[in-house]
Amino acid sequence: MKTSAIIGMLLLGLLMFGSSTSFAADQRWAWDPDAVQKMLYGEKATGPQAVSIVQDPTAVGTPVGKRGPETVKFTLEVQEVLGVLDAAAKTTFPYWTFNGKVPGPMLRARVGDTIEITLKNAKGNSMIHNIDLHAVWGQGGGAALTNVGPGEEKSFVFRAMNPGLFVYHCATPIIPQHIASGMYGMILIEPEGGLPRVDKEFYIMQGDMYTEDSSDPDKYFSMHDMLVEHPSHVVMNGSAGALATNPMKVKVGDNVRIFFGVGGPNLTSSFHAIGTIFDKVYDQGSLTAKPLTDVQTTLVPPGGSTMVEFNARVPAKYILVDHALARLMKGNVAIIQAEGAAVPDLFRAGTVK
Numbered sequence: 096m097k098t099s100a101i102i103g104m105l106l107l108g109l110l111m112f113g114s115s116t117s118f119a120a121d122q123r124w125a126w127d128p129d130a131v132q133k134m135l136y137g138e139k140a141t142g143p144q145a146v147s148i149v150q151d152p153t154a155v156g157t158p159v160g161k162r163g164p165e166t167v168k169f170t171l172e173v174q175e176v177l178g179v180l181d182a183a184a185k186t187t188f189p190y191w192t193f194n195g196k197v198p199g200p201m202l203r204a205r206v207g208d209t210i211e212i213t214l215k216n217a218k219g220n221s222m223i224h225n226i227d228l229h230a231v232w233g234q235g236g237g238a239a240l241t242n243v244g245p246g247e248e249k250s251f252v253f254r255a256m257n258p259g260l261f262v263y264h265c266a267t268p269i270i271p272q273h274i275a276s277g278m279y280g281m282i283l284i285e286p287e288g289g290l291p292r293v294d295k296e297f298y299i300m301q302g303d304m305y306t307e308d309s310s311d312p313d314k315y316f317s318m319h320d321m322l323v324e325h326p327s328h329v330v331m332n333g334s335a336g337a338l339a340t341n342p343m344k345v346k347v348g349d350n351v352r353i354f355f356g357v358g359g360p361n362l363t364s365s366f367h368a369i370g371t372i373f374d375k376v377y378d379q380g381s382l383t384a385k386p387l388t389d390v391q392t393t394l395v396p397p398g399g400s401t402m403v404e405f406n407a408r409v410p411a412k413y414i415l416v417d418h419a420l421a422r423l424m425k426g427n428v429a430i431i432q433a434e435g436a437a438v439p440d441l442f443r444a445g446t447v448k
């Protein structure tokens with residue numbers, strides 16, 4: 096039966112039962128084509144109907160500890176999904192992701208490990224994808240060996256030669272479009288002996304996104320805006336404001352470590368936490384150089400990272416931003432909430448008695 100015929104019958108039915116109280120309240124169905132559409136086919140996949148692509152910031156993998164070099168295997172699947180771009184604005188975006196989340200999974204290994212990477216491209220996807228890991232010595236960081244069409248998978252093996260916190264991303268033309276659509280993540284290569292223990296670790300990445308200017312809640316990629324480097328959205332973990340709506344929780348006194356990276360493709364982050372000072376900054380994601388100490392704001396370029404640590408000395412909502420603060424207005428914010436008793440010796444209202 097043709098759609099028009101179905102709608103015609105539906106309208107006739109509504110008119111016939113129009114005298115009943117419940118249907119009287121629903122009279123709008125009879126003249127609102129959008130409402131009829133919704134009744135027949137369900138909600139359009141917008142806003143909350145789209146899936147969340149926000150990576151769990153506590154998904155930091157397993158620390159390597161004191162073990163020796165081993166063989167480790169990671170499998171990533173490229174998933175092209177309609178995701179929530181901004182939950183408050185009820186907007187969506189056609190994301191391209193590693194494992195359905197932005198950033199992709201945090202991979203964790205140690206220096207000297209032999210690492211097998213398998214990249215799958217889910218059936219039903221529309222694009223070719225690959226993976227370039229900055230931890231790799233080899234052509235394209237692995238991209239040359241992992242070009243996969245929909246339904247395909249490819250693997251390669253590399254030896255982790257340098258410790259550090261490294262970005263990975265898709266490097267399929269048009270590369271910055273793949274990155275701006277969500278295809279980035281990080282691989283941590285721990286030094287011999289592992290990293291010092293802390294109480295809480297978090298995994299956060301910043302990205303800049305470019306959508307066409309329209310009133311439609313379903314946003315689409317704008318090549319023009321990407322080329323002129325004029326983002327509509329700047330995000331942490333893929334979706335505007337998501338890590339502020341659902342703050343990360345720590346206790347007062349916890350030593351906190353953040354693995355922070357920038358997928359880009361274009362913007363350098365002036366990474367800053369409002370209400371605290373970074374006790375340590377492992378600048379540029381180098382884990383073999385001595386950390387900087389007592390830093391307010393640190394630069395993180397696209398395709399780069401930093402590892403920062405601070406003690407949550409007082410209860411507060413520590414607000415993570417790029418201190419190029421116009422980007423806060425474009426969705427770039429996260430909150431670490433430290434819960435516990437006040438520490439008036441460090442911070443209090445009023446005057447000195």
Ligand SMILES: [Cu+2]
Pocket residue numbers: 191222223224225265266267273278
């Ligand atoms: Cu891709």
